[in-house]
Amino acid sequence: MSRRPFTPKVVTANDLLEGDAVWLTSDDQWTRDISEAELIEDEAIAQDRLFFAMSQPNVVVGAYLAESKASDNGPAPTHFRETFRTRGPSNYAHGKQAGV
Amino acid sequence: MYTYNDFDENFIRERNAQFRAQVERRIDGSLTEDEFKPLRLMNGLYLQLHAYMLRVAIPYGTLNSSQMHKLADIADRWDKGYGHFTTRQNIQYNWPKLKDVPDMLDALGEVGMHAIQTSGNTIRNVTADHFAGAAADEIEDPRPVAELLRQWSTDHPEFQFLPRKFKIAVTGSPNDRAVTKAHDIGLRMVRNDMDEPGYEVIVGGGLGRTPVVGKVIRDFLPKEDLLPYCEAIVSVYNLLGRRDNKYKARIKITVAENGLEKIRELVEKRFGELRPEFNGFDQNLLSKIEAQFAPPDFRTASTNGYDAHRAANPAFRSWSDTNLAGHRAPGYAIVSISLKAHGATPGDATSEQMRVLARLAKDLGHDELRISHEQNVILPHVHKSDLPALYATLRDHGLATANIGLVSDIIACPGMDYCALATARSIPVAQEIATRFDELKLEHEIGALKIKISGCINACGHHHVGHIGILGLDRAGVESYQITLGGDGTETATVGERAGPGFSAEEIVPAIERLIAAYLDIRESHDETFLETYRRVGLPPFKAALYPEKEAANAA
Ligand code: SF4
Numbered sequence: 001m002s003r004r005p006f007t008p009k010v011v012t013a014n015d016l017l018e019g020d021a022v023w024l025t026s027d028d029q030w031t032r033d034i035s036e037a038e039l040i041e042d043e044a045i046a047q048d049r050l051f052f053a054m055s056q057p058n059v060v061v062g063a064y065l066a067e068s069k070a071s072d073n074g075p076a077p078t079h080f081r082e083t084f085r086t087r088g089p090s091n092y093a094h095g096k097q098a099g100v
Numbered sequence: 101m102y103t104y105n106d107f108d109e110n111f112i113r114e115r116n117a118q119f120r121a122q123v124e125r126r127i128d129g130s131l132t133e134d135e136f137k138p139l140r141l142m143n144g145l146y147l148q149l150h151a152y153m154l155r156v157a158i159p160y161g162t163l164n165s166s167q168m169h170k171l172a173d174i175a176d177r178w179d180k181g182y183g184h185f186t187t188r189q190n191i192q193y194n195w196p197k198l199k200d201v202p203d204m205l206d207a208l209g210e211v212g213m214h215a216i217q218t219s220g221n222t223i224r225n226v227t228a229d230h231f232a233g234a235a236a237d238e239i240e241d242p243r244p245v246a247e248l249l250r251q252w253s254t255d256h257p258e259f260q261f262l263p264r265k266f267k268i269a270v271t272g273s274p275n276d277r278a279v280t281k282a283h284d285i286g287l288r289m290v291r292n293d294m295d296e297p298g299y300e301v302i303v304g305g306g307l308g309r310t311p312v313v314g315k316v317i318r319d320f321l322p323k324e325d326l327l328p329y330c331e332a333i334v335s336v337y338n339l340l341g342r343r344d345n346k347y348k349a350r351i352k353i354t355v356a357e358n359g360l361e362k363i364r365e366l367v368e369k370r371f372g373e374l375r376p377e378f379n380g381f382d383q384n385l386l387s388k389i390e391a392q393f394a395p396p397d398f399r400t401a402s403t404n405g406y407d408a409h410r411a412a413n414p415a416f417r418s419w420s421d422t423n424l425a426g427h428r429a430p431g432y433a434i435v436s437i438s439l440k441a442h443g444a445t446p447g448d449a450t451s452e453q454m455r456v457l458a459r460l461a462k463d464l465g466h467d468e469l470r471i472s473h474e475q476n477v478i479l480p481h482v483h484k485s486d487l488p489a490l491y492a493t494l495r496d497h498g499l500a501t502a503n504i505g506l507v508s509d510i511i512a513c514p515g516m517d518y519c520a521l522a523t524a525r526s527i528p529v530a531q532e533i534a535t536r537f538d539e540l541k542l543e544h545e546i547g548a549l550k551i552k553i554s555g556c557i558n559a560c561g562h563h564h565v566g567h568i569g570i571l572g573l574d575r576a577g578v579e580s581y582q583i584t585l586g587g588d589g590t591e592t593a594t595v596g597e598r599a600g601p602g603f604s605a606e607e608i609v610p611a612i613e614r615l616i617a618a619y620l621d622i623r624e625s626h627d628e629t630f631l632e633t634y635r636r637v638g639l640p641p642f643k644a645a646l647y648p649e650k651e652a653a654n655a656a
Contacts, residue, residue, distance in 0.1 A: 017127070017198050019152040058129040061147060079577055081149075081516060084525075088150055089517035091445045091527045094180055094195065095150045 006043040010034065010068040010075050011053045012085070013060035020095065021085040022060060023075075024053055030060060032096060034086050035074030040065075101162055101468065102247045102392050104212040111255070112209045115216065119143045120202035127199065142222075144215025145201055148520050154193045154201060155218040156208060160228035160246040160270075161189035161471040161478075165462040168469055170211040172454035178204050183454065185439060185447040187511055187562055188267070189227050189471045190218055194518055216254060221262045223253035223334065229271040229278045230472035233395065234434050234480035236426035239289045239297050242272035244390040245326060248382065252327055259334055263341030264349035266334065267306075274591065279473060281305045281314040281593035282565060284351045285333055288591070292320045299326060303333060303363070304355035307559035311595040312352040315360050317367065325371075328378045332371035336363065396466035396481055398429040406484040416491050418544070419502035424487075427480075433487065435465075435479040436472070437494060438501040438509060442538040446512040446530050447475030456497045464490050473562075474511055476504065507542075507549045507616070508534035511562055515555025515572060516579075522555035524572025524579040525605075529553055532609045537616075546616060548629045552587075565589035567631045568615065569596045570608065581608040583615070585642055586634045597639055599646055611646055618645035 011024035012034075022030040023037035031037060040046045046065055053063035066082050068075045077083045088095020104112070119139070126136040140146075144155040156171075163171075171191055175183050178200045179193040186192055196204060208214055217224055226246045233241040249268055253259065259266070270287040271278040280286025286302035299321045305314025321329055333351075340358065342348045348357075355363050410417045425434040437457065440446050449457070457477055461469045464486040470478035482490060494500040503509045510533060513519065515526030530553055537543050552566030556573075563569030569584035580602035587596030603611045616630075622641055623633045634642065 014147055019147055019196075019198065020150055057132050058127075061133050080579060081522075081574075084516060085149055089194075089527075090525060091448075091517055091531065092180075 006041070006046070008068050008070065008075075009040045009046050009065040010037040011040070011046075011049050011063060012037075012066045012082070013053055013063035016057075016059055016061055019061075024049060024063075028052065034068070034077060034082075035071075037068075037075045039068055039070055039075040101164060101243075102159075102389060108212070109209070112212075112214050112216075115143075115214070116202060116205045116209055119205065123198060123202055138220070141219040142216065143201075143205065144218035145196075146219065146520075148194070148514075148518050149516070149522075150518065151195045152198055152201070153518065154196050154204060154215060155186075156191050156193070156213060156215045157218050157225040158189050158191060158213070158471050159250050160226055160232065160243050161230050161473075162228075162232075162243060163469040163471065164467050165458040165469070167211045167213060168454050168458035168461065170207060170213070172451035172458070174204055174207055175451040175454070177207075182448050182450045184445070184514065185449065185471050185475050185477070187473045187475065187513065187560055188225055189230070189473055190225060191471070192514070194514075219265075220260075221264050221266075223249075223256070223259055223262070223266045223268065226250050226253070227267070227269045227278055227283075227473060229273055229276075230470040230474075230478050231277060231425060231434055231480065232272060232470075233393065233468075234427050234429075234432075235273050235275075235277075236428045237275050238273045238428065239291060240272045241393055241395075242270040242278075242287070242289060244386060244393050245287070245323075246270050247389050247393075248327065248386050249330065251385070252331070252382075259338065262334070262338055263343045263354075264346070264351075266337070266351070268330070276589075276591040276593075277472075279562065279565065279589040279593070281591075282307050282311075282562070282589060283314065284337075285330060286314050287326070290320065296322070298322045301329065301333075304352040304360075305593075306350055306352040307562060307564050308350070309347055309557050309559075310350075310352065311559070311564040312356070313593045313595060314352075315355065317360065317364050324383055325375065327382045328374040329367070329371050332367045332374055335370055335374075336366045340366070395429075396468070398432060398481070399483060401431060401483055401485050403431050403484040406487050409488040413488075415500075415502070416488065419491060419500055420487065422502045422506060422544075423504045429481070431484055433482055433484055435482050435487070435490065436504045437477045437479065437499050438503055439476050439499075440503060440509050440534065441498055441501045442503075442508055443531050443535045444498075445527050446510055449477070453497055453499055456493060456499065460490055460493060474509065476509070503543060505548050505550070506544070507537045507546050507551060509550070510534060511550075511552040511566070513554050513561035515553070515561075519555060521558060522572070523557070523574040524555055524581065526553040526555040526561055526570070526572050529570060529572070529581065529605070529608055533612055536609055536613065540613075542616075542620075546620065546630070547626070548631075549616075550589075551612070562589060563587070564595045565593065566596060567629075567634070568612065570612075573602060575602060579605045581605070583611065583646065585615075585639060586631065588631060599639065599643055601647075614645045614648070615642055618642055
C-alpha cells in the first residue's frame with residue numbers, strides 16, 4: 001500500500017493564559033491570525049515544528065498539526081472545525097471575529 | 101434550602117486555596133499541562149475550542165436569589181456577561197481567563213457554591229426533579245436525599261478514581277422529570293404495599309455512544325437504606341468496571357457484560373457488609389438536612405385577579421397555559437421561565453436576566469429558583485395572584501416566551517461552537533428550527549414535542565430521548581445531522597430509533613418541517629401528541645416524509 005502524499009499543515013494550539021487558538025509562525029512566534037502562520041509542506045519539517053511547539057508548555061497547550069491550504073491571504077483552514085477556531089462561535093460575535 | 105455549615109465552608113476555602121496555588125504553579129512553569137490537567141478538571145475547569153470553560157455545579161438544580169445574583173456578578177466581572185445552563189443543571193462560563201479562575205471560585209464559595217466534581221471520573225453533581233418540593237404529584241421532596249448524596253460523594257476517598265464518571269439522579273414523583281433511567285443510578289420515590297415511602301433503584305442507564313435504559317435493581321428500598329445501598333453499587337462498580345477501555349467503562353457496560361443478576365447479587369452482598377456500618381449517623385444528618393428544606397410559608401390569598409387577567413389578556417393566557425405547572429399548595433403555581441426565546445441560544449441567560457430572575461424569586465417566589473435539565477429556569481413557588489406582575493417583568497426582559505414543552509423548547513448542547521469534543525454544531529440548528537416554527541405560527545397547533553440536539557455521540561443534548569433527536573456528526577469533513585425518532589426521557593423511557601441517512605446543515609430544518617407536517621397529517625386528533633402518533637404508526641410514514649425521493653423511486 002502506498003503512503004498517502006503529505007498534505008500541507010500548520011501547527012496550532014491553545015494559548016495557556018487566554019485559552020484561545022494560536023498558530024506557529026516561521027519565526028517561532030505564536031500568532032492569533034492563521035494567515036500569518038507557517039504553512040508546512042514537508043512531513044519531516046512538520047514533525048520538527050510540532051516538537052518545537054510541544055517544547056513550549058508554558059506558552060501553549062495541546063499543540064497539534066492541522067490540515068491547511070495556501071490561499072492569496074496565506075494559510076487557510078480546510079476543515080470546518082479549524083475554520084471555527086479562526087473565528088469563534090456562531091451564536092455571538094465573540095472570540096476572534098470580535099476583533100475584526 | 102441547604103446552607104453550608106463551618107465544615108463545608110472550610111473545605112471549600114481550603115480546596116480553593118490549593119487550586120489557586122496550582123494555577124500559579126502552572127503559570128510559572130512548575131507544573132506541566134499533564135500534571136495540571138487532572139487538577140483543573142477536578143475543579144471544573146476545561147479547555148475548549150476558543151477558551152477555557154468553567155463548569156459550576158448547581159446541586160440538584162436549586163439556587164436562592166443571592167446565589168443567582170452572584171452567578172450574574174461572576175458573568176460580568178470575569179466572563180462576557182452571560183452564562184449557559186446545561187442539561188446537568190450546571191452553569192458554564194465560556195470565556196474565563198486561567199488566572200481569574202481562582203477568584204471566580206472564591207466568589208462562588210461566598211454563596212456556598214463550587215465547581216468540584218463537575219468533571220473527572222467521580223460522582224458528579226447529583227441532579228433532581230426541577231419541580232422538587234413543589235410538584236402536585238410528589239410523594240416527598242427528593243432534595244434532602246440529593247444533598248445527603250452530595251455530601252457523601254464529595255471528596256469521598258474511595259470514589260475519586262472510578263473507572264469512569266458516575267451520575268446520579270433522583271425524583272420524588274412517579275412522573276419522572278429527572279430522566280432517572282438515563283443515569284448510572286436513578287432513584288424514583290415510590291410507596292410499598294404498606295404505603296411507606298422508599299426508592300425504586302435503577303442502575304446502568306446512560307446515553308452517549310451506547311444508549312441504555314436503566315434497569316431496576318431493587319424495586320423497593322427503604323429510605324434509611326439509601327446511602328449504604330448506593331455505596332454498595334458504586335463500590336461493586338469500582339472493582340468490576342473496566343479500566344482498559346474508556347468506551348466500556350461506564351456502569352451500563354458493566355451491567356451488560358456481567359448481567360443484572362450477578363450485579364444485583366454482588367450489590368446485595370456488599371450492602372450486607374456496609375449496612376451495619378451506617379448506624380444512624382446518616383439518618384441524623386438527613387433529618388438535619390430535611391429541616392433546612394422545610395416548605396416555605398405558603399400564603400392564602402384570592403386568585404380572582406389572576407383569573408380576570410387571564411380572561412382579559414390573551415398573551416398572558418397563552419403563557420400561563422404553557423409555562424405553569426400544578427403546585428401542591430392551593431393558589432400557587434410552578435412557573436417555568438423559558439430560556440428559549442425564538443432564535444436565542446438554548447440555556448443562555450444574560451447577567452441582567454439572571455438579576456431579574458433573582459429579584460423575582462426574592463420578591464414573589466419565596467427566594468427559590470431551579471435550573472431544569474431542559475435548560476430553563478423555574479420559580480417553584482409563586483402565588484397565582486402575583487403572576488400578572490411577574491409576567492409583565494419577564495416580558496420586559498425577554499423572558500416571557502410561551503413555549504415550554506413545545507417545538508421551540510429545544511435542548512441543545514454547546515456543540516462545535518464551544519466544545520472541543522464536538523463533531524458538529526448544535527446551537528445554530530436549534531436557533532433555526534425555533535425561528536422557522538415561530539414564522540409558521542404552528543407551535544401551539546403542534547403541541548407537546550421535545551426536540552433534543554447533541555453535537556457529538558457523547559449525547560449531552562440527550563438526543564436519544566428526544567421525541568425527535570438530532571445528532572451532529574462529521575461526515576467526510578462536512579457537518580451532517582442524523583435524526584432519531586420516538587425517544588422518551590420520562591418514566592416510560594425509550595431510546596429513539598434512527599430514521600435513516602443524515603442531512604446536511606442546509607437540509608436539516610426542512611427535514612424537521614416535513615416530519616412535523618407528516619405528524620399533523622396523520623395524527624388521529626388534536627390531542628394525540630407526536631410521541632403518541634409515533635408509537636401508534638411507527639417509523640414508516642415518518643421515513644417516507646423524510647426521504648421523499650426514495651419513496652418515489654420505490655414506487656416507480
Ligand atoms: S454532546 Fe458532544 S459536543 Fe455536545 S457538549 Fe457533549 S461532548 Fe460536547
